[in-house]
Amino acid sequence: MSAGPARVDRLVTAGTFELDGGSWEVENNVWIVGDDTEAVVIDAAHDAAAIEQALAGRRLLAIVSTHAHNDHIDAAPELAARTGAPVLLHPDDLPLWKLTHPDRLPDGELADGGRIEVAGITLTVLHTPGHAPGAVCLHAPDLGTVFTGDTLFHGGPGATGRSFSHFPTIIDSIRDRLLTLPPDTVVRTGHGDPTTIGAEAPALPDWIARGH
Structure with a gap:
């Protein structure tokens, strides 16, 4: 039986975001990239059972x-x-990781330029600090998409008003690592609806002028 072409599935899970003593109700995008037999999960948010169910038996x-x-x-x-x-x-985010999981380290490190192979396609790691020191995006040119986590959203950059974040750094990351991708690249974000590189690029001067 054919494994079928690589595809992207989205699962939305709900929970809380907690940092600097605050707590906010949020909905997160969990992206599943793969075919009918194997997959990778980008951002395991809130509900392991629901994510496992969405994998539907895939490795x-x-x-x-x-x-x-x-x-x-x-x-x-x-x-x-x-x-x-x-x-x-990415190891630069270990201090943040340990706030949530002090007794369980990640199993492996992401590095800029690293490649993750799944279902015949490649996800390339782009280190894009700013929202967090070890923030990364995953570029999948074969699928015409980039998974940006909380670095770039429909309407602007991710938040930089809390610990471990820095507005000039996220602007550099977006300008140098993301807006250089083809304009029709679909931006699949950590929260909310997708956008495209071409839709967001013209607003860069406005983001810089507003600052954070």
């Missing part, structure tokens, strides 16, 4: 964390235990 190759805010990693250890897949994180 999970990796749990990739775009950054280590709790709402993007809170279900990662449980999903790893359920599936045997390794949890991957």
Whole structure:
């Protein structure tokens, strides 16, 4: 039986984002990239059982964390235990990771330029600090898409008003690493609806002028 072409599935889970003593109700996008036999999960948010159900029996190759805010990693250890897949994180986000999982480290490191192979396609790791020190995006040119976590959204950059974040750095990351991608690249974000590189690029001067 054919495994079928690689595709992207979205699961939306709900929970809380907690940092600097605050707590906010959020909905997160969990992106599943693969075919009918194997997949990777980008951001195991809130509900390991729901993510495992969405995998529908596919072999999970990796749990990739775009950054280590709790709402993007809170279900990662449980999903790893359920599936045997390794949890991957950029090491610059270990201080954030340890706020949520002090007794369980990630299984492997993400590095700029690293490649994750799944279902005949490649996800290339782009280190895009600013929202968090170890924030990464995953570029899948074969699918015409980039998974941006909380670095770039429909309407602007991710928040930089809390610990471990820095507005000039996120602007540099977006300008140098994301807006250089083809304009028709679909931006699949950590929260909310997708956009495209071409739709967001013209607003860069406005973002800089507003600052954070």
